[in-house]
Amino acid sequence: MNILFIGDIVGDSGTEKALELIPQLRETYDIQFCVANGENCCSNNGITRNKAERLLDGGVDVITLGNHTFRQKEAHSLLHNNRRVIRPINYPKGTSGSGVYTGVVDGVKVAVVNAMGRIYMDYMDCPFVGMDAVLSKLDAEVILVDFHAEATSEKVSMGWYLDGRVSAVIGTHTHVQTADARILPKGTGYITDAGMTGPYNSCLGVDKEITIERFVKCIPVRFAFADGPAQLNGVVLTVEQGKTTRIQPICVTSQR
Ligand SMILES: [Fe+2]
Numbered sequence: 001m002n003i004l005f006i007g008d009i010v011g012d013s014g015t016e017k018a019l020e021l022i023p024q025l026r027e028t029y030d031i032q033f034c035v036a037n038g039e040n041c042c043s044n045n046g047i048t049r050n051k052a053e054r055l056l057d058g059g060v061d062v063i064t065l066g067n068h069t070f071r072q073k074e075a076h077s078l079l080h081n082n083r084r085v086i087r088p089i090n091y092p093k094g095t096s097g098s099g100v101y102t103g104v105v106d107g108v109k110v111a112v113v114n115a116m117g118r119i120y121m122d123y124m125d126c127p128f129v130g131m132d133a134v135l136s137k138l139d140a141e142v143i144l145v146d147f148h149a150e151a152t153s154e155k156v157s158m159g160w161y162l163d164g165r166v167s168a169v170i171g172t173h174t175h176v177q178t179a180d181a182r183i184l185p186k187g188t189g190y191i192t193d194a195g196m197t198g199p200y201n202s203c204l205g206v207d208k209e210i211t212i213e214r215f216v217k218c219i220p221v222r223f224a225f226a227d228g229p230a231q232l233n234g235v236v237l238t239v240e241q242g243k244t245t246r247i248q249p250i251c252v253t254s255q256r
């Protein structure tokens with residue numbers, strides 16, 4: 001099974017770029033299943049029902065989220081009503097929605113699990129304990145984990161922790177694609193960060209003049225996403241009998 005994972009979709013430009021490229025990526029790589037992180041797809045972060053439905057209608061099978069999950073109020077009803085949109089498993093008990101998606105693709109049971117790190121992030125339950133609890137109950141041949149975290153050490157540790165227990169651990173949140181895609185010894189595909197799908201001439205999707213001002217003047221400034229051409233970052237995985245046999249980062253950029 002070939003799987004396309006799309007790194008954090010940022011703003012309108014990232015959403016439009018993903019919608020433009022998904023059909024051709026699905027065809028080029030013979031993709032059977034597509035997952036995208038959509039935590040930043042609204043102009044002030046988070047996700048709305050409209051954005052989620054456009055992505056799901058446009059070729060994304062499951063949307064994962066992260067620390068911006070509840071930035072938009074309607075995320076609660078979206079997560080409640082649409083099982084193809086999931087949020088990190090390690091929010092406190094009683095939080096809207098689920099952190100796990102299960103389905104069947106070409107006769108194969110597939111699961112997607114979203115978890116969030118705790119280093120330099122909001123206070124959350126332990127993602128390692130959370131993954132143990134999920135995996136003890138999960139019945140799926142292919143298990144894809146979106147680990148949404150800031151610290152590379154926490155992400156790499158999660159990769160090793162889950163090696164042989166899931167098909168792949170894909171890092172998200174830091175918006176810069178890392179050059180460490182690999183298959184761990186027990187067959188788990190791994191990358192520290194899949195990257196970002198959004199404004200190319202930006203700082204992680206944000207207007208670069210704003211972030212420079214913040215660093216130079218050391219005062220708080222309101223962030224806004226950048227304009228201009230967009231890039232798509234992600235990874236393509238081939239998974240056979242639950243193990244990753246190929247992991248290929250993809251990066252589509254254009255200056256125009
Ligand atoms: Fe993000």
Ligand SMILES: [Fe+2]
Nearest residue numbers: 066067068173
């Ligand atoms: Fe994030």
